[in-house]
């Protein structure tokens with residue numbers, strides 16, 4: 001690759017980077033994406049998409065297991081784990097191929113290699129020329145320049161103190177790509193990723209322990225939701241150990257043993273799912289004049305601008321929840337700001353959160369406790385799926401919709417759903433809030449019948465004081 005000049009260079013082609021690049025190109029910028037690995041970033045290649053592809057196989061297996069309740073008698077069902085993995089690869093290649101196609105269609109140049117920023121050039125006379133305002137990005141032996149650079153290099157796995165991620169001790173990305181179905185699996189960390197892995201592999205046939213140091217699974221979710229998730233996980237045969245940490249981890253080539261609650265366990269794979277760290281190492285940020293915050297994330301303002309003019313940062317590199325859709329939104333904000341468009345800061349409360357374990361969890365905004373702690377006069381509406389026709393018809397009466405609002409203006413402060421399709425249903429609550437609707441408006445929006453979404457409407461009615469079905 002020869003030296004070249006662009007209007008916008010994006011480093012990293014994950015959901016933050018590729019969306020930023022396409023939006024930049026739409027706004028008329030000559031744009032390049034630098035990617036050191038595979039187009040689509042970790043999200044498409046190793047994380048969100050492969051996880052959901054494998055989970056989909058587990059979900060179908062669960063449904064088959066329930067077939068008799070629906071009057072269907074099936075023969076014995078086998079898990080062909082190699083075929084599950086082959087489908088994962090096919091899903092990934094279809095979607096990453098789609099992203100490559102979109103980049104091409106938008107005339108975004110894709111450059112393979114690892115990018116690092118060069119320090120700003122300094123001139124003795126202190127007068128800055130247009131040339132000085134350009135930011136230089138080093139890729140291999142080539143120097144690329146642009147007036148806008150968007151850093152979108154995502155995050156990397158992180159272990160727990162004293163435990164190296166090697167051999168049978170793996171991170172969450174490796175878990176979804178395991179070549180063989182492990183007989184015994186332990187997952188440390190019952191956040192979204194850990195819980196998805198535990199629920200997925202338990203249903204595919206592994207013997208699974210899910211270990212969480214805090215007092216509940218999905219510790220950042222609303223308490224009512226966590227209770228139902230834990231119950232659902234246990235029904236899948238998982239051993240769920242909350243308030244538990246592991247110590248004295250010893251690995252051989254093919255097994256791992258550790259101590260928990262004064263007992264010793266041995267498993268074939270130990271997955272560490274306790275969080276990730278921003279991938280800043282190769283970027284050489286300090287020398288380039290880009291500041292980090294106290295957590296090691298790139299410091300940004302409300303338009304995703306870093307401390308160096310013309311350099312933006314988005315996605316897992318910056319504050320806020322590590323979610324693909326948040327990364328994409330930040331990418332759009334960054335390049336629209338660079339193009340001189342009026343932007344809006346990302347609205348953290350309006351970011352939906354989805355956990356694709358069984359039972360499914362979707363949420364946004366504040367939990368009931370967080371709303372109370374923030375001093376709101378809180379009103380809650382709770383409706384089980386069984387209260388509406390859809391819950392019984394589709395065979396999930398145990399799901400729950402919980403709406404958290406406040407009494408003064410009926411503002412929607414948070415929404416929490418557990419049960420079938422919760423990850424889809426949550427979007428309605430986010431949309432109502434984003435369009436400045438509240439609990440009373442949601443309670444009066446007509447919902448189709450018989451759908452699970454009627455439970456969302458009924459939860460709003462419950463919060464508004466006039467629950468019909470319950």
Ligand SMILES: Cc1cc2nc3c(=O)[nH]c(=O)nc-3n(C[C@H](O)[C@H](O)[C@H](O)COP(=O)(O)OP(=O)(O)OC[C@H]3O[C@@H](n4cnc5c(N)ncnc54)[C@H](O)[C@@H]3O)c2cc1C
Pocket residue numbers: 011012013014015016017034035036037038040041042043044046047048049051113114115116152153154155172173193279282283314315316317321322323324325327354
């Ligand atoms: C197992 C797992 C499951 C997940 N599931 C979900 C989910 O269901 N939904 C959800 O919203 N989020 C999920 N996440 C989180 C989600 O993957 C991240 O929030 C998202 O990928 C962040 O996007 P990004 O664009 O910031 O970075 P990434 O997707 O991490 O992409 C960054 C890219 O930058 C490249 N790169 C790094 N350094 C350089 C460099 N110096 N030069 C050039 N290229 C570089 C990397 O190779 C990578 O391709 C999951 C995460 C994990 C680990």
